[in-house]
Amino acid sequence: MSLFLIAALPFLGAVFPALLIRAGRNAAASAAGLTTLLAFIGLMLHIPAVFRGETVYAAVDWLPALGVNAHFFLDGLGFLFAAMILGIGLLIILYARYYLSREDPMGQFYSYLLLFQGAMVGIVLSDNILLLLVFWELTSLSSFLLIGYWKHLPEGRQGARMALTVTGSGGLAMIAGMLMLGHIAGSYDLSVILQNKEAIQSSDLYLPALILILLGAFTKSAQFPFHFWLPHAMAAPTPVSAYLHSATMVKAGLFLMARLWPVLAGTPEWFYIVATTGLVTMLVGAVIALFKDDLKALLAFSTVSHLGLITMLLGFGTKIAAVAAVFHIINHATFKAALFMTAGIVDHEAGTRDIKRLGGLRHLMPVTFTIGMVAALSMAGIPPLNGFLSKEMMLEETAHTIWNGSHLIVPALATVAALFSAAYSFRFIAHVFLGRKRDDYPGHPHDPNTGMWIGPAFLVVLVVLIGLASAKIAGPMVATAAGAVTGGGELPYYSLKLWHGLTPALYMSVAATIGGLALLALHAPLQRIWNAMPRPEAKTIFDALIGAFTRLSQFVTEGLHNGVLTRYAAIMVAFTVAVGYFAYRGGALGTETRQLQEPGMLPVVGWFALVVATLFIVAKHRNRLLALVLIGVVGLVVSMAFNYLSAPDLALTQISVEVVTIILMLLALNFMPKETPVETPALARLRDGAISVVAGLGAGGLIYALLMRDFAFPTISDFHLANSYKGGGGTNVVNVILVDFRGYDTFGEIIVLGIAAMVIFALTEAVLASKVRAYLLNRKPDLPQAGDSHPLMMVVATRVMMPLALMVAAYIFFRGHNLPGGGFIAGLVAAIAIIMQYMASGFAWATERQRYPYHAIIGSGVLIAAATGMGAWFNGMPFLTSDFGYIHWPPLEEFEWATAALFDLGVFLAVVGAVLLALESLSRFAWQPGMSTEHAMDINPARDEAVKTGTEG
């Protein structure tokens, strides 16, 4: 099966449980199980190749220029992890089916689980490290969902948040580290990076890259001092803990260290950072685990300890230590997942997982007891189980390790950790299952049904078999995976067997086991001492840190962003002016190359009107209606200026936009106060005035300097002028630019316009659904109302004008390609024609006669534009390439057609829809119940006549 399919299957399968949950919990579980099984079988098909030492590749280039490619590969290490992820995944899916209760949303659970599974498989199969990073972040996110699965529990939410914060920040550091690594190696493909050991280790960036990558690996694999999130993540349902927090996700960090082992390991930096962290983690985790009363907390800290053990082995940097690490990864996954599931069964059946309230369960739960005991003995490192084998190998390695000149420190500390490890494993057995039967269990402990214990039982069988016949069962897997970790070449001699003779490791093991039993015997007094000791509580420290960060960001945010718009605007304007001034002082102004043009009489008059109107607006802006009228004057002068300065298209657009804008503002003003009160002191107004005068001088000075000089670089407009007719088939260059040369921009623009209209519509809906509706219905108009709101003359005139106005719009539309006009202007004109009906005949009357919803008009406009653009594909051309030609139908003159006109039709519809939707939304505020939709006019002689004669229908 292709590696793509193996990685994709869990993601595809994640859809089914959420959908199938309506068909029952069995259907959801089966869907999840079957997808996983399929992926597992697909993986197993690669066994022959992988065990021959080959690497399977699957590659699709996505963005080769950026080095982002979907490259997957499968070697021994990837195979081992993928098999663990999918294999244990199957057992967990089965277990969870019986573990989760009827109230839990099971479909959701399996969907999250499969998402997580897919992300994990993606990590271990990725060849491209950027792809790997994406999957890495996906595991953080999906584990957040899984840890917080019981949303009603505060511990679950807090634990999920903590896990996401810690692993997420580690992931960010790792992104930086990986980018550095890719930069040094010159490629983002692991298969290339792994060949560049010398280049990477001699680079100046080696240490920063190493530290950043290790931050990612350590946070994910819960290494000291980042270990604290793992115990808190135990608030998750037990299947999640068994899956994520023993077998898979926490191993992702180990996987990464193993993956990059060939290029990163072997230096003193690697040894001291990785081995030391691992040693400390192993010790700290083991000690804390002994004193935890919560079964899952005990297992969580023991996991921390074992992860530390594997990290330490990888940190040693020798090939034989890497073999031991791989072997322990397998062993730990088997016994720890079994232990978690056992703890889950105890919790499920006995109603508590507090060790102090348990004991004597062996009489009541013999099957669970057997499973739990074998797994725990393996964890303690008792022969002939698999835990013993890898622990021996670990101790043997520590005996040969020199740390800062000392032969003793590493083996001594490792023995102490092993001792505590044996002690908590014995405690797990003794305090839960042994002892006298109690009569105060919260539940009624009994063995669960087969579905729940078959998974852990299977793992325990593996524990025993690997222990008894390790070379036969685990040997080839360990050899292939270790070969992949160490990057090919001969592996040193090792043998996976129980009896190695009287080695130092055996003495250390014996000491650890005896010491562990002694600690168990002394547990009660030790626990009292431990409880009395002051200990730093990780959660308190974490919460304090997060609290400090929150306060800091609040302080910064509120300092800058205090909700006073005036202040933001003032800062922004002042800053812009300052930057402009800085740029002006920093550069040299060229000499003037253009002459002042002599203005005629007309421009001077227009300028005068504009300046007077603007000054009046500033002076009289408190009278809002007057200010609006004056704004209209400014708009009129601007559009005349456009016309005068050779921009007829702009003039047409400006004047039609002017009309709709003023109508829009009048509609709003209807509901707002008509006067602005005097609020600011004279001094503040003076300051604002100073800021605005400086801004005005800046803008005016800049454009004046620009106007007096020629272009600094050759303009691209000449290309447009030269090709407008030849290439675009139109003589109106502005229109051809809009619908052809820069068609993509226009396409984006009509979408923006449509979105703006939708926003207005949505806001109206939201506002009218609130208490505002009642206020509007009871509102008394604050100005005297017209006696006749829909005057006869206006109604008649607008109806007569409607077809004329629409014809003008059509005319402007069609001539747009060659003469001033086009879709934008035609759209505005058509919109105004329809608005006139609203104004003259009333909102209710016009709405009643509206045939198509404006949303649909906007949508069809965008779709037509898009379809026209896509039409070019069928011609083998890129999106939005236009085509045109000439048609001659005998009696008519020859005329031109262009696909650009169809695109312009899309623009037209989008503009009409957007303008009308905006104005219609605002008009809805004025709607009152009882508005007539039958008769527009209040006074209508024809109707009075009809009532008299009874002819009206």
Added chain:
Amino acid sequence: MELLVASAVGILTAAGVYLILRRRSFPVILGLSLLTYAVNVFLFATGRLATGAPPILNKYEEVAYTDPLPQALVLTAIVISFGMTAVVVMIALGAYLSSLDDRTAMPAEPDGAGDDA
């Protein structure tokens, strides 16, 4: 001519900024409109000023044309600025109707508001 356009841009900018610095939403909207005119004319003028030379190709004789590119840019800017004004007007109206207050500054938050409990 250049002086007229440049000074008009300057005056429109100054008036627009002054109104934007007012404390009520309606003057701010008026200021935005004035600033829109200023910016549009500014962008248009970057193509330099010419009279009687519209960029409509003449098939029959060689004539001068003004720069069409800023015109196309400004044409879309005018339409988009309508969309922007409409959204801002709607927000201002909705805010006023919901609180019967058209001040642009946020009222001071009471203690503890916005805390994640």
